[in-house]
Amino acid sequence: MRTAVVAGNWKMNGTKATVASLLRGLKAGLAPGRTQVIVCAPFPYLSQVSDELSGSPIQWGAQNVSQHTAGAYTGEVSLEMLKDFGCTHVILGHSERRALFSEQDDVIADKFCAALAAGLTPILCVGETLEQRESGETNTVVLQQLMAVVDKAGIASFAGAILAYEPVWAIGTGLTATPGQAQEVHEILRMCLRDLDEAVASKLSILYGGSVKASNAAELFSCADIDGGLIGGASLDAEEFLAICQAAE
Numbered sequence: 579m580r581t582a583v584v585a586g587n588w589k590m591n592g593t594k595a596t597v598a599s600l601l602r603g604l605k606a607g608l609a610p611g612r613t614q615v616i617v618c619a620p621f622p623y624l625s626q627v628s629d630e631l632s633g634s635p636i637q638w639g640a641q642n643v644s645q646h647t648a649g650a651y652t653g654e655v656s657l658e659m660l661k662d663f664g665c666t667h668v669i670l671g672h673s674e675r676r677a678l679f680s681e682q683d684d685v686i687a688d689k690f691c692a693a694l695a696a697g698l699t700p701i702l703c704v705g706e707t708l709e710q711r712e713s714g715e716t717n718t719v720v721l722q723q724l725m726a727v728v729d730k731a732g733i734a735s736f737a738g739a740i741l742a743y744e745p746v747w748a749i750g751t752g753l754t755a756t757p758g759q760a761q762e763v764h765e766i767l768r769m770c771l772r773d774l775d776e777a778v779a780s781k782l783s784i785l786y787g788g789s790v791k792a793s794n795a796a797e798l799f800s801c802a803d804i805d806g807g808l809i810g811g812a813s814l815d816a817e818e819f820l821a822i823c824q825a826a827e
């Protein structure tokens with residue numbers, strides 16, 4: 579059986595006060611269950627998150643990391659630093675990193691390898707733009723993004739990773755992929771990995787991300803190849819995020 583996972587991506591949001599209130603709400607409201615719950619906070623709040631969530635069932639991580647270990651990389655944050663603050667996960671290859679910060683497949687693959695080597699679980703994001711979908715390139719795009727990492731890291735490494743399908747056109751737009759559209763891509767991703775390693779593919783958690791809300795989560799999560807969600811905007815509201823976690827149960 580695959581692990582159900584709900585991960586919150588807070589993106590560049592929050593203050594010390596809102597983070598404290600959100601974490602208190604999550605800790606107080608999370609019902610015991612089988613779903614793995616993760617929050618991915620901005621770097622400056624990782625210390626606060628670590629203090630608040632230590633001893634709770636909620637895990638935490640970052641939204642990006644350097645592929646380098648240490649040294650003259652102004653403005654970068656290393657995997658060892660994330661580990662110092664108790665991070666267990668790191669989001670890699672988010673479409674906002676790809677589009678706004680020009681992250682390319684080869685760098686994302688390097689980060690993926692480095693994260694695994696450091697003992698963190700990468701949450702690798704893939705997804706197509708609206709233009710790519712409309713021109714029938716969805717499968718080609720997501721498989722190319724996936725294979726760039728598989729080719730460098732090896733299929734076996736996906737035993738220690740999480741994959742997230744996030745159609746760019748559904749992120750922060752309120753336009754959720756229909757369960758059918760999401761399932762179709764999840765199935766293609768899993769089938770591609772299954773051709774390489776049946777055992778790894780059948781155990782890999784593949785999350786859907788893109789305007790997931792409490793009101794649509796259960797239907798999305800009921801699809802055969804959707805194992806949970808990577809949640810942006812709705813992860814900033816404790817009640818909404820907890821309802822999404824409940825939908826994954």
Ligand SMILES: O=C[C@H](O)COP(=O)(O)O
Pocket residue numbers: 587672744748749750751752787788789790808809810811812
């Ligand atoms: O990482 C999360 C995704 O970008 C989804 O964001 P959203 O739920 O605000 O659409």
